[in-house]
Amino acid sequence: METKEVVVLVVPFVAQGHLNQLLHLSRVLSSYNLPIHVVGTTTHNRQAKLRIHGWDPTSAINIHFHEFETPKFASPPPDPNASDKFPSHLIPSFQLPSHLREPFAKLLADITPTTRRVIIIHDYLMSSVVQDVVSYENAEAYVFHCASAFTTFSYFWEGKGKPCLDDDDESYKQLMKVPAFEGSLPAEFIESMMSHQVCNTFNSGNLHDTCNVFDRKYIDFLAKEGLSGSTKQWAMGPFNPVAISDKENLGKRHMSLEWLDKQAKDSVIYVSFGTTTSLSDDEIRELANGLENSQHKFIWVLRDADKGDIFDGEVRRVELPKGFEERLGEQGLVVREWAPQLEILAHLATGGFMSHCGWNSSMESITMGVPIAAWPMHSDQPRNAILVTEVLKSGISVRDWERRGELVTSSTIETSIRKLMASDEGDAMRKRAAKLGDDVRRSVEKGGATHMEIDSFISHITR
Numbered sequence: 157m158e159t160k161e162v163v164v165l166v167v168p169f170v171a172q173g174h175l176n177q178l179l180h181l182s183r184v185l186s187s188y189n190l191p192i193h194v195v196g197t198t199t200h201n202r203q204a205k206l207r208i209h210g211w212d213p214t215s216a217i218n219i220h221f222h223e224f225e226t227p228k229f230a231s232p233p234p235d236p237n238a239s240d241k242f243p244s245h246l247i248p249s250f251q252l253p254s255h256l257r258e259p260f261a262k263l264l265a266d267i268t269p270t271t272r273r274v275i276i277i278h279d280y281l282m283s284s285v286v287q288d289v290v291s292y293e294n295a296e297a298y299v300f301h302c303a304s305a306f307t308t309f310s311y312f313w314e315g316k317g318k319p320c321l322d323d324d325d326e327s328y329k330q331l332m333k334v335p336a337f338e339g340s341l342p343a344e345f346i347e348s349m350m351s352h353q354v355c356n357t358f359n360s361g362n363l364h365d366t367c368n369v370f371d372r373k374y375i376d377f378l379a380k381e382g383l384s385g386s387t388k389q390w391a392m393g394p395f396n397p398v399a400i401s402d403k404e405n406l407g408k409r410h411m412s413l414e415w416l417d418k419q420a421k422d423s424v425i426y427v428s429f430g431t432t433t434s435l436s437d438d439e440i441r442e443l444a445n446g447l448e449n450s451q452h453k454f455i456w457v458l459r460d461a462d463k464g465d466i467f468d469g470e471v472r473r474v475e476l477p478k479g480f481e482e483r484l485g486e487q488g489l490v491v492r493e494w495a496p497q498l499e500i501l502a503h504l505a506t507g508g509f510m511s512h513c514g515w516n517s518s519m520e521s522i523t524m525g526v527p528i529a530a531w532p533m534h535s536d537q538p539r540n541a542i543l544v545t546e547v548l549k550s551g552i553s554v555r556d557w558e559r560r561g562e563l564v565t566s567s568t569i570e571t572s573i574r575k576l577m578a579s580d581e582g583d584a585m586r587k588r589a590a591k592l593g594d595d596v597r598r599s600v601e602k603g604g605a606t607h608m609e610i611d612s613f614i615s616h617i618t619r
Contacts, residue, residue, distance in 0.1 A: 160191065160271045162618050167195045167260065167286055168204070169279040170249055172431040172462060173516045174302050175204035177365050178279065180395035181300070183211060186218035188614050193267075195260055195285075197252055198223040199465050210397035210498045222263060226255040231468050234461040236434040239561075241533035242342050243432040249464030250345070253285050261288040268292045275617045277363060289358055296360040296617070303515045304366045305374035305391065306547060307539040310334045312383035327373060330547050335538045335557045361388030363613070365395045365519060368605040369595045370548055390613045392606060394523045396516075398597040400502050410496050412455055413503065415489050419453055422507030422586060425529070425577055426500050428457040429512040433533045437475065438563055444480050446569025447488060452577050453505075454488040457495045501526050507586060508576045510554065513540040525593020527551050527585040529576050531564070550589040552576055 164185055168178035175196075182192045194201065201223045229248045238244065268274050274295040278286045279302065289297045301308045310331055313319070321327050368375060368391045379389045416424060427447065429435070435443065440458070447454050460472045473492070481490060497517070500506055501524040509521045510529040518540050521528050528551035530541035544551040554572045555564050576582040599606040 162273050162275060163191050163193065163267055163271045164275045164277060164617075165193045165195060165260075165263070165267070165286075167256075167276065167278040167282045168200075168300075169281040169302075170197065170200045170252055171246065172203065172207065173514050174279050174281070175200060176207065176516050177302055177395050178277070178300060179204045179208055180210075180397075181277070181363070181365070181392070182219050183216050184392070184395060184610065185614075186216050190218065190614075190618075192216075192219045193222055193263070194219060195222045195256065195263065196224070197226045197256070199467065200252075203466055207494060209496050210400055222259075224256060224259045226252045229464060231464040233463060233469075233472060234434040236436045236439075236460070236472075238434075240339070240342070241433055241560075242340075242345070242535065243434075243461055244342060244344070246432065246462070246464050247344060250281075253282055256282075256285045257288070260285050264288060264292065264295065268294055273617065287358070297358050298361045298363055299359050299385065300363045300365075302365065303536040304518070304540060304543050305364050305371040305378060305389075306330075306543045307334075307515075307536050308364065309374040309377050309383070310539055311337070312378070312381070316381075316383065321377065327377075330542070333542050333546050335542075339560070340534055340536075340538055359385035361386050361390065361616075364389065364391050365393040365515065366391050367393050367522075367596050367599050368609065369599050370522070370592060372605075388616075390609050392609050392613060394519050394596060394600070394606070396498055396520050396523060398523055398600055400499050410499070412489060412491055412495055413499055415455070416500065416503045416505040419505035421504050423577075424453040424455060424503075424505045425508040425510060425573055426455050426457075426497075426506050426526075427510040428495070428497060428517070429531070429533065430514045430517060431459075431462045432514075433512055434461040434472075435474070440474055441477050442564060442566045443569055444477050445566035446573065448480065448483065449566060449570045450573040450577075451487070452573055453486075454573075455491060455495075455500060455506075456488060457491045457497075459492060459494075498524070508573075508582075510573070513537040513544060515540055518544060522548070522550070522589070523593060523596050525590040527576060527582070527589040529554050529572050531555065532557060548588070548592060550585055550592055552582075552585070 166178050166182050168175045186192045201221050232245045234245050276286050276289055276297040280299050289295045375389050375391045379387045458474050498520050501520055509526045511517045512533045513530050528544050530545055530551050531554040532538040532541040538557045545553050598604050
């Protein structure tokens with residue numbers, strides 16, 4: 157029987173932002189000629205492969221998908237008028253991983269006898285699925301954290317009672333700006349998170365989709381304190397591609413990119429709030445009026461939040477104010493479908509990004525050197541926004557998180573756009589963001605910070 161040297165099993169959480177990051181990481185690891193096995197539900201593996209952009213997943217021959225059927229679950233539509241923006245309608249799908257433990261254990265039992273070492277990389281919300289790793293001497297589990305090291309450390313630091321950080325006044329001041337945990341996540345989801353803390357009993361190390369170029373201080377804090385179950389930390393981001401190949405888009409270029417081709421450099425603000433945010437009719441009206449009144453060019457991706465099963469049933473078509481699209485002319489483009497965000501951010505005409513500050517969006521914007529108008533909605537987003545606006549100083553805040561229950565008016569939106577796109581302060585942020593993007597993109601080159609981190613992790617797991 158032939159014995160393989162090292163096999164990697166990747167176990168993502170079922171939300172789009174988590175699926176996307178670990179599929180990108182699978183591509184990176186497969187380039188080292190390691191066989192990668194992605195474990196998930198049939199529905200969510202299909203979703204991840206459909207939406208990946210910047211590379212062609214069919215070209216990654218070392219990536220193998222294991223798709224397990226799970227019980228049918230309710231996939232209610234999102235509630236745009238909910239009192240908070242957390243996608244509570246997704247919680248039924250978030251409970252699906254509990255059904256994956258048994259098929260994962262069987263896969264592990266099949267692979268370990270023929271492999272010198274099995275490496276499991278699992279989302280921190282999936283540790284209950286992979287807990288049978290403790291039964292195998294030749295298996296190691298590594299926890300993937302889906303936010304910045306700044307945000308990840310802030311949670312651990314807060315949980316420890318906010319201890320002093322070796323007289324590092326600047327770091328302490330920055331962390332003190334993060335908003336309270338309450339209000340960003342519902343109690344039901346917090347209880348679910350706590351049930352996954354079992355990972356601390358078998359954690360061989362922690363992987364982060366972040367870059368030492370800007371997050372080294374907080375990676376070092378995590379390593380020194382050992383707060384995350386292990387002192388071993390690898391900042392291996394950006395996972396997303398840092399250069400877009402035109403060859404991959406030949407003959408199927410998205411209309412938004414063709415529209416951007418006609419615009420001046422840094423003249424367009426891109427507006428998108430990710431896959432888990434639904435805006436109410438009032439919010440859409442104010443945003444539409446704010447965009448129009450700003451008199452700046454824009455691309456607005458106007459989609460409702462995902463359901464737990466994006467392939468099941470109808471999707472709400474969001475209505476715009478009467479006559480809005482007819483009045484736009486050449487000022488803006490409204491996109492109601494899945495948009496190639498990475499390519500849009502990489503385009504020379506894109507000069508700003510109004511964003512919810514989910515970590516995928518934040519990391520893609522940082523990578524492409526685009527400043528952010530931060531409008532966080534829930535979860536880690538308020539803390540990611542602090543990183544962007546207060547630590548990196550490559551963005552502005554659209555509204556204060558403490559006032560999240562209030563309707564953001566069109567005049568506030570208009571002012572934010574003009575500040576980011578047409579002011580000395582905005583120009584300075586654009587220069588800082590561009591410099592940071594250059595540094596991050598260089599980090600993946602041979603000898604760069606990210607390249608060395610990835611090499612270090614590969615050396616560690618193939619030792």
